[in-house]
Amino acid sequence: MCRILLVGQTLLAFLVIASLSLVSAAEEENKKPDKERPTVQLAILLDTSNSMDGLIDQAKTQLWTIVNEFAKTELAGQRPELEVALYEYGNRGLSATDGYVRMVSPLTNDLDDISEKLFALTTNGGEEYCGRVILDAVEQLDWNQGRGLRSIFIAGNEPFTQGDIKYRVACKAAVEKGITVSTIFCGERSEGIQTGWEDGAQIADGSYLCINQDHRSRAIKTPHDKELVRLSAELNSTYIPYGDAEARATFENRQKAQDANAAKATVSAAASRAGFKASGLYRNSGWDLIDALAEGKVELENLKDEQLPEKLREMTIEQRRKYLDEMAKKRQQIQQQIKERTAKRDVFLAEERERLAREAPAEAAAAAEPFADAVKEAIGSQGGN
The missing domain is CATH 3.40.50.410 (von Willebrand factor, type A domain)
Known part of the structure; x- marks a missing residue:
């Protein structure tokens, strides 16, 4: 049926x-x-x-x-x-x-x-x-x-x-x-x-x-959308691209471009994307060094200087590890903030949809x-x- x-x-x-x-x-x-x-x-x-x-x-x-x-x-x-x-x-x-x-x-x-x-x-x-x-x-x-x-x-x-x-x-x-x-x-x-x-x-x-x-x-706006979009942009700063220069730029720019595409669609889409970026399903081990190391796809010692961003090239292996650990922790902290905000947003949306279904069916249909x-x-x- x-x-x-x-x-x-x-x-x-x-x-x-x-x-x-x-x-x-x-x-x-x-x-x-x-x-x-x-x-x-x-x-x-x-x-x-x-x-x-x-x-x-x-x-x-x-x-x-x-x-x-x-x-x-x-x-x-x-x-x-x-x-x-x-x-x-x-x-x-x-x-x-x-x-x-x-x-x-x-x-x-x-x-x-x-x-x-x-x-x-x-x-x-x-x-x-x-x-x-x-x-x-x-x-x-x-x-x-x-x-x-x-x-x-x-x-x-x-x-x-x-x-x-x-x-x-x-x-x-x-x-x-x-x-x-x-x-x-x-x-x-x-x-x-x-x-x-x-x-x-x-x-x-x-x-x-x-x-x-x-x-x-017609997207339902919530009090949490703007903060989720801000946190999503902040999360991007924790991604460390590796590979050749062209690939690093391509993947880094693509992440930001998809943030922009979602935001142009609706603030709701951008907030939903932020929630996904904080989940375990959002993985970028093909270009992000933190994800790649976590998944065992690369060994830090085996990467050549030209495969790393300028900032890491100036560091020793020990300094690189420390920096990457710090960025990984920062990422986890931002992701946790996004998860907490997303949970509140989900509750707000569920309650608002129930209210609209009762009081304003036309608005519920539009949403x-x-x-x-x-x-x-x-x-x-x-x-x-």
């Missing part, structure tokens, strides 16, 4: 998740990856044809709302790892040979990279081949076969039946790999049923949901986040493996 997500669904989705195997977790998370921890893998497949500007905008602004759910919950009694992949389809600017499908990003735990690529997406009319993009995601991505969740989310508004690769074949291929496919139809419930979106979800053990892709969410709510509800209905 399709659930049209418009009013107060963020709180509803949270309650659904909490009632299943995903439960709230208040204890400190361990940032070091653990191969025994379950992994949540999400592949997001977005229609980027002309009519989907609203859908893309929702994905951009609601990404941090989605991933934050996993930063503050447990899966099967453990804090999960999180990996996200991104595909676009139905864009005339893509290769016809590839079925107008493009892998924008493989599965990655680098959410800054996902955000950057989301904000770079543009729309252009084309052919929407749902079966093709689903099968590509099933076959091309590095799906984990261990414990956890493996889910594809496909969103669009054209018939699910288009293209040479039949959606039933693609969805059955997903099931064989233990991957669920949830469909998010941008339009009326009955039209999605008639055009195959519900059937695709049923075949692949997923959820069929409907959203208004043109909904413009909904349809795309994020659809993804969270589908994940909540799946539970854990």
